[in-house]
Amino acid sequence: MTDLLNVLSIPPALKPPVESSHFAYKDLLGGEFWRRIPEYANVDEKTFLNYRWQTKKTIHKADRLLDAIKDLSPPGFIEDCEKGFQRAPMSVRVSPYLLSLIDWANPLDDPLRIQFIPVDSRFLPDHPQLGLDSLGEQADAPLPGLTHRYPDKALFLVIDTCPVYCRFCTRSYAVGVDTDGVEKVSLKANKRRWAQVFDYVASRPELEDIVISGGDSYNLRPDWIQEIGTRLLNIPNIRRIRFASKGLAVMPQKALTDDAWFSAVSEISDLGRSMYKEVAFHTHFNHSNEITEISARALRRFFDAGVKVRNQTVLLRGVNDTNDKMGTLVKRLGHINVQPYYVYVHDLVQGGEDMRTTVQTAVNIEKHMRGSTAGFNTPTFVVDAPGGGGKRGVHSYEYYDRKSGISVYTAPAVKQGQQFLYFDPVDQLEPEYQERWTHEGERTRMIESALEQARTNPK
Ligand SMILES: *Cc1c(COP(=O)(O)O)cnc(C)c1O
Numbered sequence: 001m002t003d004l005l006n007v008l009s010i011p012p013a014l015k016p017p018v019e020s021s022h023f024a025y026k027d028l029l030g031g032e033f034w035r036r037i038p039e040y041a042n043v044d045e046k047t048f049l050n051y052r053w054q055t056k057k058t059i060h061k062a063d064r065l066l067d068a069i070k071d072l073s074p075p076g077f078i079e080d081c082e083k084g085f086q087r088a089p090m091s092v093r094v095s096p097y098l099l100s101l102i103d104w105a106n107p108l109d110d111p112l113r114i115q116f117i118p119v120d121s122r123f124l125p126d127h128p129q130l131g132l133d134s135l136g137e138q139a140d141a142p143l144p145g146l147t148h149r150y151p152d153k154a155l156f157l158v159i160d161t162c163p164v165y166c167r168f169c170t171r172s173y174a175v176g177v178d179t180d181g182v183e184k185v186s187l188k189a190n191k192r193r194w195a196q197v198f199d200y201v202a203s204r205p206e207l208e209d210i211v212i213s214g215g216d217s218y219n220l221r222p223d224w225i226q227e228i229g230t231r232l233l234n235i236p237n238i239r240r241i242r243f244a245s246k247g248l249a250v251m252p253q254k255a256l257t258d259d260a261w262f263s264a265v266s267e268i269s270d271l272g273r274s275m276y277k278e279v280a281f282h283t284h285f286n287h288s289n290e291i292t293e294i295s296a297r298a299l300r301r302f303f304d305a306g307v308k309v310r311n312q313t314v315l316l317r318g319v320n321d322t323n324d325k326m327g328t329l330v331k332r333l334g335h336i337n338v339q340p341y342y343v344y345v346h347d348l349v350q351g352g353e354d355m356r357t358t359v360q361t362a363v364n365i366e367k368h369m370r371g372s373t374a375g376f377n378t379p380t381f382v383v384d385a386p387g388g389g390g391k392r393g394v395h396s397y398e399y400y401d402r403k404s405g406i407s408v409y410t411a412p413a414v415k416q417g418q419q420f421l422y423f424d425p426v427d428q429l430e431p432e433y434q435e436r437w438t439h440e441g442e443r444t445r446m447i448e449s450a451l452e453q454a455r456t457n458p459k
């Protein structure tokens with residue numbers, strides 16, 4: 001008997017016990033957390049979960065937003081925002097859910113405030129090499145709203161509105177209404193434009209995979225989801241489609257209570273499965289605070305319906321640029337059945353310099369993530385190479401000058417023979433190099449030297 005007990009007893013510990021803080025990713029915010037915001041103090045759960053209520057109460061104007069938070073935020077913050085909004089080339093859209101998740105006692109450092117609400121005091125001048133469509137999406141577009149850059153996959157921008165407007169958005173050339181600073185290209189939901197896209201996709205047998213984005217799939221009417229999904233799946237060369245949406249991160253209520261919308265997504269998924277074609281849903285969570293009990297319930301609905309959900313994150317300074325913060329996000333995504341797919345190094349975007357990090361930061365964090373959880377739940381860190389090179393693994397640079405912050409990439413499968421440059425934020429460089437970036441001649445010299453090094457001395 002004692003022998004048997006010995007066999008069954010716990011073997012000696014080879015690893016030290018895990019500290020309880022390791023499990024923070026499982027502590028999802030639950031309860032009626034929104035009631036701490038005076039505006040929502042009397043709102044019950046049923047109302048808060050109703051997507052119509054969330055949509056109706058979404059704040060579209062800077063002054064309304066500031067009105068809602070003026071008694072919650074520290075002195076000076078409102079003025080800071082007012083000036084921030086004057087500078088920002090983006091529209092405003094903040095749902096009650098999002099507003100309730102921000103720590104208004106310390107809004108400057110809040111990871112959600114940083115993403116959606118500009119402040120003057122954190123403003124940094126744009127990088128000198130910035131252009132408005134920094135990814136060259138328009139240059140690779142055979143039709144308005146269709147970017148065919150890679151051989152077998154294309155990006156279809158179906159609509160130009162979003163459930164939220166992100167300060168770091170690459171597509172500020174197209175999404176949102178015109179603001180004082182920026183005039184936009186029109187990518188409205190338009191069936192004639194879509195029909196041309198379907199014809200083009202059918203005419204290119206090499207196209208197998210379509211990303212449906214925008215704007216945001218959350219803002220597609222159910223009949224549009226049906227139409228776009230059915231038309232694409234019925235094109236013989238198409239094998240995979242995915243709907244991309246930030247919506248689940250800022251208004252998970254829609255997936256829970258907009259039954260017509262959710263049914264449209266799950267019916268298209270079923271249709272795809274019946275044709276042995278993959279239909280997936282791609283979300284965009286950037287910080288673990290965006291994932292609450294409500295999000296977990298929304299994700300269960302996708303899981304139940306058999307819809308594969310993956311996540312794309314943007315690496316953002318002050319939001320997810322440490323091993324701990326990224327680690328918690330990655331583990332929390334896995335916990336709610338979302339597969340962390342990509343982490344993007346922040347694109348060069350107007351007004352977003354304070355949120356960018358260096359390529360070295362991305363390299364360091366990826367090194368730390370790799371091995372920390374299942375390989376299929378470990379995101380790949382990429383730079384979307386400015387000028388249309390497409391996504392490149394951060395480590396795959398031909399040359400990286402950490403002093404000038406210039407990295408050089410090539411993309412043999414996309415644009416053979418070309419070099420693509422990414423630029424670290426100038427404020428992160430040593431003072432001598434910050435100074436060099438202010439002189440046009442010096443800039444040209446630094447860039448030419450990096451390109452030359454990459455040609456003669458690739459790593
Ligand atoms: C990201 C992207 C895709 C899809 O690429 P994956 O690596 O398969 O996610 C397709 N087209 C464009 C233009 C893109 O930016």
Ligand code: SF4
Nearest residue numbers: 162165166169215246
């Ligand atoms: S939801 Fe997506 S497309 Fe819309 S503003 Fe944010 S990042 Fe841009």
